[in-house]
Amino acid sequence: MPKTKTERVTISLCPPVDLGGEPGWIPFDAPSLVGESLRFVSGEPDGNRFRARYYRDAEQHLHARIWFGPETEGPPGHAHGGAVAAVMDEALGLAAWAAGYPIVVGNLNVSFRNMLPLQKVVTVESRVISAEGRKVMVHGRIFSGETVYAEAECLCITIPGK
Numbered sequence: 001m002p003k004t005k006t007e008r009v010t011i012s013l014c015p016p017v018d019l020g021g022e023p024g025w026i027p028f029d030a031p032s033l034v035g036e037s038l039r040f041v042s043g044e045p046d047g048n049r050f051r052a053r054y055y056r057d058a059e060q061h062l063h064a065r066i067w068f069g070p071e072t073e074g075p076p077g078h079a080h081g082g083a084v085a086a087v088m089d090e091a092l093g094l095a096a097w098a099a100g101y102p103i104v105v106g107n108l109n110v111s112f113r114n115m116l117p118l119q120k121v122v123t124v125e126s127r128v129i130s131a132e133g134r135k136v137m138v139h140g141r142i143f144s145g146e147t148v149y150a151e152a153e154c155l156c157i158t159i160p161g162k
């Protein structure tokens with residue numbers, strides 16, 4: 001009769017990272033606005049996938065500091081394109097909510113400009129460009145210093161009744 005074997009799985013967490021904002025940025029509490037459902041990107045603030053923190057600046061624009069952990073890997077040592085798109089989806093959709101539009105994302109167009117190294121803290125900046133009828137256009141980019149990793153155009157559609 002085969003013996004049952006207990007396997008011990010050890011998950012080692014990466015060390016803490018600094019997701020602090022720029023002077024003048026105010027921490028933005030996304031769950032208090034949209035609920036607790038945004039777990040895919042921001043749900044594990046100490047995990048090995050994404051670590052994210054949102055802020056608003058004095059002009060109420062939404063910014064995020066994002067750390068792409070080892071579990072977001074696509075090309076060796078670099079973030080998966082889907083991981084980059086997931087961050088854009090969440091951050092730019094949230095930017096529309098933060099500007100007062102209850103939306104879901106209808107179309108997201110991401111341009112990958114440079115490979116994004118893992119375990120790097122980057123910044124997402126966003127701008128609500130226009131709002132016509134139910135369509136809200138948000139633009140954003142992920143960058144660090146002079147390097148732009150991705151740019152995105154996000155068409156958000158307001159949800160009737162919200």
Ligand SMILES: CCCCCCCCCCCC(=O)SCCNC(=O)CCNC(=O)[C@H](O)C(C)(C)COP(=O)(O)OP(=O)(O)OC[C@H]1O[C@@H](n2cnc3c(N)ncnc32)[C@H](O)[C@@H]1OP(=O)(O)O
Pocket residue numbers: 034037038089090091092093094097103104105106107133134135155157159
């Ligand atoms: C609840 C708490 C959440 C709280 C969550 C907050 C989270 C924010 C961040 C996360 C963002 C996400 O991941 S959201 C998840 C990913 N997204 C989704 O799953 C969305 C799936 N799609 C849908 O549910 C639907 O297609 C909608 C709601 C987007 C649109 O459907 P609809 O309500 O029937 O409206 P519809 O008549 O089709 O479209 C309305 C207008 O928008 C235009 N339009 C619609 N889609 C598109 C499109 N892809 N590209 C161009 N234009 C479009 C139409 O032409 C029309 O223009 P006109 O004729 O008026 O000119």
